[in-house]
Amino acid sequence: MVFQVKSIGTIRTPYKDIAPYQPIENDVGEFKVIIDPEYEDGLKELNRFNYIYLIYYIHMVKRRLSMLVIPPWSDGKEIGLFASRSPVRPNPIGVSIVKLLKINKNEIFTSGLDVFDGTPLLDIKPYVKDLDSKEDANYGWIEDMKDKEHLILHIKGIPHEY
């Protein structure tokens, strides 16, 4: 079964050639979502949320799809694609959680994003406390990594010097 989805806006980031693996909350540069004017009314009250989900089409992927992947910093460990956040997926749909900074008409300014400039936006949803913030979540296979604490800094995009 095949379905059509459409761009409802564009994500603007400083990333033209390389992008971080995950959103970096304190990333430097301007990150914003420009939603097509016909959808602007749909943003009413969105500014009350401090985090939002951006759902987008990962348009810049060139690598070949593989069901097994070796994530960066995984020390060569091979895992299934669905146990990873690899952008090379059967459906290249990305989900990023970002801080909402301000909304000005049809422009939504956010904290750092992990996508290339020009990424087509598919949807925005509010991130709701309790509903989405699972306190008892775990790190999955990352727990096995001998360098787990270091790896988690990478995962969270926290700058560090070692």
Add this chain to the structure above:
Amino acid sequence: MVFQVKSIGTIRTPYKDIAPYQPIENDVGEFKVIIDPEYEDGLKELNRFNYIYLIYYIHMVKRRLSMLVIPPWSDGKEIGLFASRSPVRPNPIGVSIVKLLKINKNEIFTSGLDVFDGTPLLDIKPYVKDLDSKEDANYGWIEDMKDKEHLILHIKGIPHEY
């Protein structure tokens, strides 16, 4: 810009005619995702995560798209579509966070889901502690509701008697 996405599996739930507004963690019945056999290798190590994201195509929506919506239990408050979790969206892409119970070959058994039986699966991603569990998230416009505590029970799908 229009893109094509495809079903990579099917979500099975007890819901044929009505479904809850949000996943109910202790919901009664069998909830599972059957991924097409060609993608089964992609599940390697997924069982190490206690929560996962399911991304799916909301195929049963019949209502008309509107940029302003009045969510259930919002006491008549009108908000923008993107500040809501309404299933009637420009792109009917749903995201649900569920507990992963067990994986048996290409079948993933989960906690309660808020989708109709037969919903087409688009993607599975691991829910990673810290990365996805934002402790400082808020309730957005729900904070204004005079019956906030009660509303949050509804949002979380917690059964209650009043």
